[in-house]
Amino acid sequence: MPQTTAQLSARPSGDRHCEHCVVKGRAICAALEPDVRDALGREGRIQTVPRGRTLVWEGEDALLVANVIEGVLKLSTSTSDGREQIVGVVYPSDFIGRPFGERSQHSVTALIDSRVCLFPRGAFDRFAHSHPELEHRLLERALDELDRARRWMLLLGRKSATEKVASFLLEMSSRLAEAGCQPNQPLDTFELPLDRQQIADVLGLTIETVSRQLSAMRASGVIELPGRRALHIVDRSRLVALAGD
Amino acid sequence: MPQTTAQLSARPSGDRHCEHCVVKGRAICAALEPDVRDALGREGRIQTVPRGRTLVWEGEDALLVANVIEGVLKLSTSTSDGREQIVGVVYPSDFIGRPFGERSQHSVTALIDSRVCLFPRGAFDRFAHSHPELEHRLLERALDELDRARRWMLLLGRKSATEKVASFLLEMSSRLAEAGCQPNQPLDTFELPLDRQQIADVLGLTIETVSRQLSAMRASGVIELPGRRALHIVDRSRLVALAGD
DNA sequence: CGACTAATTGAGTCGCTTCAATAAGCGTGG
DNA sequence: CCACGCTTATTGAAGCGACTCAATTAGTCG
DSSP states (O other): OOGOOOOOOOEEETTGGGOTTTTTTTSGGGGHHHHHHHHHHOOEEEEOOOOOOOOTTTTTTTOEEEEESSSSSEEEETTTSSOOOEEEEOOOTOOOOOOSBBBOSSEESSSSEEEEEEEEHHHHHHHHTHHHHHHHHHHHHHHHHHHHHHHHHHHHHHOOOHHHHHHHHHHHHHHHHHHHTTTTTOOSSSSSSOOOOHHHHHOOOOHHHHHHHHHHHHHHTSSOOOOSSSEEEOOOHHHHHHHOO | OOOOOOGGGEEEEESSOGGGGGTTTTGGGGGGGGGHHHHHHHEEEEEEEEEEEEEEEETTTOEEEEEEEOOEEEEEEEEETTEEEEEEEEETOOEETTTTBBBBBEEEOOOOOOEEEEEHHHHHHHHHHHHHHHHHHHHHHHHHHHHHHHHHHHHHHOOOOOHHHHHHHHHHHHHHHHTTTTTTTTOEEESSOHHHHHHHHHHHHOOOHHHHHHHHHHHHHEOOOOOSEEEEEEEEHHHHHHHHH
């Protein structure tokens, strides 16, 4: 049974000043002068979100927005008969939620234990509306997300299982590296924040197909799988070739 | 051989005042006071785009943005070996282009003869940056497009061929109705602006599969296909059921 | 160490694709 | 106006990639 967010440990983010926030330089807040940023900060609260907990449900009223401080979360939608598609994965400094909209089109669920800086949507909307520099930053982010979503549509519609899995591993590697503040320095060894079923839900495949593709890549020496969620890229250039674009 | 946009008939949109523009109430310009809107209008020009002509190429510098006045255009990306995916279809009053970005991630090509109101990106960016109400409108549009793209990802990743084709016909019907200014009044008979190959490229299918699905729907009396590009929805509720969501 | 869950592997099936041939639209010119 | 030819769409047959169902193995945590 899903727990509501009300029971989560939460405290005004004012306690831990924005000044010390690890994502203050990369999140949308970076567009604001420190004093304005702190004013926004007082509208929000830091909240921990344990793995598996859902922050927002598909189709529900979109009552909140948030910045990701730590962790990884998925955005997902489902068909009425239960087929799921993960439509986005968000990392530290990313923005969650649908400002200026009534309903959320997708659920937001933590893939690993996470921390977010949470705002009531109404308060956030008002703040954004009176701070064009924040809206500008939101716009740039939305446009980037749109480009990313459209690139993913090419993968979903036109790529083979091998290409999908290879593309996924490369994307995961670079996004984790970015979020870990080592830009342009791709990570070759990391923990996958998703299990096999979730990888399948990102790629529009089944769990068995994902597993077979990973096994084949291991057999050919492109990757190693030291643990259930561990990944080591042995031959990046060959992985890039497998990604087929 | 592709023609460049330079040879197109073009004139300052100032000639035909924004005041008389058929999409002035629905395009992003609607956010602006008439005099401000006219100032923006003087930065742009009306341009006709015949069917098949490409306005922006994938990977090229994003030198222009535009409002669609009339017609239908596709946004598309391809893999290096030529597989194509249509990632968006735009209609009158929709916005084209990537403000505040260097490169376009996808091509923009007219599906039928179209007319757009074209702006050099630099001039548009400067104008937007100094008019928060315009940026707000752009933001709302970008967020709507993002929601739409993500719903489409569910279709691409998780739906069957039948569900894909049914969903496509319904989406086309309602988008054409909206663009034709009869909201909430779904169109049951219309011309498809896409040929079979393009429908396949939207849905991540082959031309033959699209054709077979349409034939099956015709055989079961759900639709009629009076001409190559003509469509008549006979039983909308059954079509909705086939769309599977 | 043992029990439980997650992942892998195998065998068989199905849906979509591929390749090939036919038919239907549609514009053109006689 | 109709015959012709070209393009686009439809239909058929065969193949294959991913899925389904089932059994086995490997991690992980108490």
